[in-house]
Amino acid sequence: MTAPDLDPVLLSRLADVAVHVGLNLQPGQDLVLTAPVDSLPLVREIAASAYRAGAGIVTPLLSDDDIARARFRNAADASFDRAPDWLYRGMAQAFDSGAARMAVAGADPMALAAEDPAKVSRANKANSLAYKPALEKISTFEINWTIAAYPTPGWARQVFPDLPEDEAILKLADAIFSASRVTGADPVAAWKDHNAALRARSGWLNAERFDALHFTGPGTDLVVGLAEGHEWHGGASEAQNGVTCNPNIPTEEVFTTPHAQRVDGTVRATKPLSYNGALIEEIEMRFENGRAVEARSGKGETVLHNMIDSDEGARRLGEVALVPYSSPISQTGLLFYNTLFDENAACHIAMGQCYSKCFLDGASLSDDQIAAQGGNSSIIHVDWMIGGPDTDIDGIRADGSRVPVFRNGEWAN
Amino acid sequence: MTAPDLDPVLLSRLADVAVHVGLNLQPGQDLVLTAPVDSLPLVREIAASAYRAGAGIVTPLLSDDDIARARFRNAADASFDRAPDWLYRGMAQAFDSGAARMAVAGADPMALAAEDPAKVSRANKANSLAYKPALEKISTFEINWTIAAYPTPGWARQVFPDLPEDEAILKLADAIFSASRVTGADPVAAWKDHNAALRARSGWLNAERFDALHFTGPGTDLVVGLAEGHEWHGGASEAQNGVTCNPNIPTEEVFTTPHAQRVDGTVRATKPLSYNGALIEEIEMRFENGRAVEARSGKGETVLHNMIDSDEGARRLGEVALVPYSSPISQTGLLFYNTLFDENAACHIAMGQCYSKCFLDGASLSDDQIAAQGGNSSIIHVDWMIGGPDTDIDGIRADGSRVPVFRNGEWAN
Ligand SMILES: [Zn+2]
Ligand SMILES: [Zn+2]
Ligand SMILES: [Zn+2]
Ligand SMILES: [Zn+2]
Numbered sequence: 078m079t080a081p082d083l084d085p086v087l088l089s090r091l092a093d094v095a096v097h098v099g100l101n102l103q104p105g106q107d108l109v110l111t112a113p114v115d116s117l118p119l120v121r122e123i124a125a126s127a128y129r130a131g132a133g134i135v136t137p138l139l140s141d142d143d144i145a146r147a148r149f150r151n152a153a154d155a156s157f158d159r160a161p162d163w164l165y166r167g168m169a170q171a172f173d174s175g176a177a178r179m180a181v182a183g184a185d186p187m188a189l190a191a192e193d194p195a196k197v198s199r200a201n202k203a204n205s206l207a208y209k210p211a212l213e214k215i216s217t218f219e220i221n222w223t224i225a226a227y228p229t230p231g232w233a234r235q236v237f238p239d240l241p242e243d244e245a246i247l248k249l250a251d252a253i254f255s256a257s258r259v260t261g262a263d264p265v266a267a268w269k270d271h272n273a274a275l276r277a278r279s280g281w282l283n284a285e286r287f288d289a290l291h292f293t294g295p296g297t298d299l300v301v302g303l304a305e306g307h308e309w310h311g312g313a314s315e316a317q318n319g320v321t322c323n324p325n326i327p328t329e330e331v332f333t334t335p336h337a338q339r340v341d342g343t344v345r346a347t348k349p350l351s352y353n354g355a356l357i358e359e360i361e362m363r364f365e366n367g368r369a370v371e372a373r374s375g376k377g378e379t380v381l382h383n384m385i386d387s388d389e390g391a392r393r394l395g396e397v398a399l400v401p402y403s404s405p406i407s408q409t410g411l412l413f414y415n416t417l418f419d420e421n422a423a424c425h426i427a428m429g430q431c432y433s434k435c436f437l438d439g440a441s442l443s444d445d446q447i448a449a450q451g452g453n454s455s456i457i458h459v460d461w462m463i464g465g466p467d468t469d470i471d472g473i474r475a476d477g478s479r480v481p482v483f484r485n486g487e488w489a490n
Numbered sequence: 491m492t493a494p495d496l497d498p499v500l501l502s503r504l505a506d507v508a509v510h511v512g513l514n515l516q517p518g519q520d521l522v523l524t525a526p527v528d529s530l531p532l533v534r535e536i537a538a539s540a541y542r543a544g545a546g547i548v549t550p551l552l553s554d555d556d557i558a559r560a561r562f563r564n565a566a567d568a569s570f571d572r573a574p575d576w577l578y579r580g581m582a583q584a585f586d587s588g589a590a591r592m593a594v595a596g597a598d599p600m601a602l603a604a605e606d607p608a609k610v611s612r613a614n615k616a617n618s619l620a621y622k623p624a625l626e627k628i629s630t631f632e633i634n635w636t637i638a639a640y641p642t643p644g645w646a647r648q649v650f651p652d653l654p655e656d657e658a659i660l661k662l663a664d665a666i667f668s669a670s671r672v673t674g675a676d677p678v679a680a681w682k683d684h685n686a687a688l689r690a691r692s693g694w695l696n697a698e699r700f701d702a703l704h705f706t707g708p709g710t711d712l713v714v715g716l717a718e719g720h721e722w723h724g725g726a727s728e729a730q731n732g733v734t735c736n737p738n739i740p741t742e743e744v745f746t747t748p749h750a751q752r753v754d755g756t757v758r759a760t761k762p763l764s765y766n767g768a769l770i771e772e773i774e775m776r777f778e779n780g781r782a783v784e785a786r787s788g789k790g791e792t793v794l795h796n797m798i799d800s801d802e803g804a805r806r807l808g809e810v811a812l813v814p815y816s817s818p819i820s821q822t823g824l825l826f827y828n829t830l831f832d833e834n835a836a837c838h839i840a841m842g843q844c845y846s847k848c849f850l851d852g853a854s855l856s857d858d859q860i861a862a863q864g865g866n867s868s869i870i871h872v873d874w875m876i877g878g879p880d881t882d883i884d885g886i887r888a889d890g891s892r893v894p895v896f897r898n899g900e901w902a903n
Binding site: 079104105107114117120121124125128129131132133134135136137138139141143144147148150151152153155156159160161162163164166167168170171174176 | 550557564566575576579
């Protein structure tokens with residue numbers, strides 16, 4: 078099997094956008110790049126673009142679904158609680174030394190669907206624990222980082238199951254290029270405009286300083302309290318190292334930190350969630366005082382329960398994000414089975430770790446201060462989609478008065 | 491371009507031989523596996539075999555020639571003195587924690603032939619320095635390790651330039667499978683016999699305890715003093731962690747440590763040397779008191795000079811190895827442009843670092859003691875081939891008497 082060649086101009090532009098807009102890689106800065114081995118054509122373009130931008134050393138770490146499956150099918154039971162600690166520790170050291178971080182998304186979302194969910198969950202937990210010191214440098218925005226996407230065969234088959242593989246890949250490539258805003262002649266200018274639009278939205282929300290958001294829609298009646306001193310972000314963001322980066326290519330969301338103790342009501346997913354190689358469909362949760370006290374799903378309920386039992390913080394929210402139904406990714410009508418795309422097609426919430434960035438003066442806050450202001454902590458951060466064409470959102474002020482934020486899935490103003 | 495599928499039975503046997511004979515991987519032991527991305531079909535088999543053998547975590551680190559070239563063509567000048575220190579440091583930590591090490595050889599030997607040799611040499615030196623702490627654990631045999639080979643398209647094109655690529659790959663695969671002794675029904679038994687034969691040769695040399703070897707042949711009249719307390723090895727070897735492994739698949743050599751101050755005379759290469767992506771042909775060196783005081787080559791002389799100028803030890807010998815002209819790899823008549831194969835087709839010497847293993851009770855010797863007994867140290871270890879059909883070797887005893895070791899390229903007894 079050979080994958081079809083993608084448009085070389087668009088592929089090269091996507092690499093340039095990932096390096097210059099996504100990372101804003103600085104001269105002399107190292108880059109740690111994780112990617113599925115199937116995304117090698119993009120990885121090569123990214124490496125070239127990064128070196129042209131003056132990168133110190135680009136270190137690609139390529140993963141392979143077949144090798145992952147070889148583990149689940151053959152390894153001794155004890156192996157599933159292990160992780161390559163030395164590699165994750167090394168990544169944390171690289172970030173400490175100033176390296177930037179890029180991930181290429183696009184691995185087959187169903188790669189591990191046939192494997193034992195208990196083993197997958199244990200392995201994932203072990204990896205999350207080992208990765209925590211490195212991931213914290215990302216979630217606290219110590220360094221500039223970004224995620225971009227590549228249409229691997231496994232992903233394309235999943236998104237377009239009825240098309241021949243080559244056609245599916247090219248169609249997914251079109252969706253990626255378009256959502257990543259590289260189809261126009263000047264992608265950097267397009268991103269500048271897009272970032273300005275997102276900044277206007279987050280600016281309005283920061284000026285309003287709502288105490289909570291009230292989501293209503295089919296199966297959903299949820300009040301999400303916002304953390305004390307929360308700050309909304311969207312688009313470009315300045316990392317603590319002073320570099321302004323775009324952490325997601327594409328991105329359509331504005332997002333902030335909910336209050337881990339002040340989430341109440343019921344909420345129903347509007348899209349399936351692809352997690353750990355399995356699909357969780359028709360999620361419904363009920364929250365009391367911030368904690369998910371009930372969690373059901375039509376499919377993948379074991380995976381869902383394993384996920385929210387990862388640790389105490391896994392049952393509480395670490396992010397709430399607003400995306401209009403008219404956003405370009407939503408308008409494709411596709412389910413991407415990939416958080417980078419699906420979370421940018423709908424309003425969403427995330428179980429688990431919050432971003433300290435989403436607090437006023439967040440970089441100066443200690444973990445205890447963040448927790449005191451309502452910021453959640455966990456080894457996981459899993460977004461799931463709760464917005465659709467019928468979603469209404471009210472902003473609730475501290476005095477109890479209400480302001481329309483979304484009506485019928487769109488910004489109310 | 492798609493590479494042809496190799497015989498799945500032989501590929502799986504090669505993986506099993508690499509894991510069980512090469513590494514002798516122990517239950518629960520982690521594995522750090524470096525490989526060219528083009529060798530993915532073998533890497534997948536190795537991962538499965540390692541997990542079946544009870545591996546803890548297998549961490550594949552896949553490299554790509556295109557990315558390497560992207561660096562040399564695009565990177566800022568300062569980048570060529572940099573290396574991913576965090577990754578090499580991590581590998582050393584993995585070995586300290588008990589991980590085994592496997593490398594899959596087979597990258598295109600000419601991958602960097604068109605790049606600036608000065609930049610290639612600087613980058614290689616930076617990598618060698620960063621890798622040194624990890625490499626020392628290999629060169630001192632702290633852990634079990636091995637190298638096996640895979641016929642990548644780039645390598646196959648180089649070995650069989652006149653064949654269509656698919657045919658070249660299949661032919662190189664045949665040579666690898668055959669030299670790696672996996673074509674018979676019981677490869678493990680074949681390796682047991684082969685290891686016994688090599689042990690008989692090294693046993694005789696250890697009983698003789700020669701003071702020096704005298705190589706003569708076309709262009710060669712070289713006396714190689716042997717280190718005090720040197721020990722010959724060949725085939726299977728017990729690492730300090732107690733695991734008996736076969737560090738090279740294939741292997742045909744018996745080898746020991748020369749005396750870094752007692753090598754004198756002239757020596758001519760019998761095969762080209764592929765080094766850092768360039769070809770060095772018709773090497774001639776003259777040694778005085780162990781040091782290469784003259785070094786010429788018909789092609790690649792700049793690369794040769796950069797190599798022996800890597801550090802002070804790079805001009806002295808760290809290994810001398812005996813391989814009969816009738817050995818199976820030699821009999822293929824092929825130049826493999828790959829040390830793993832070419833060094834097992836001819837008697838050879840190596841510039842640079844010695845193996846502490848090649849001393850009696852070597853694991854208990856300090857660096858200073860090894861140096862005092864004549865062991866060389868360097869950031870490089872580069873084998874080059876000096877044996878052929880006309881090679882004669884005399885063993886010289888401490889009393890000056892001589893014993894025929896090789897006559898006309900073959901063992902004299
Ligand atoms: Zn989000
Ligand atoms: Zn999120
Ligand atoms: Zn050797
Ligand atoms: Zn050697």
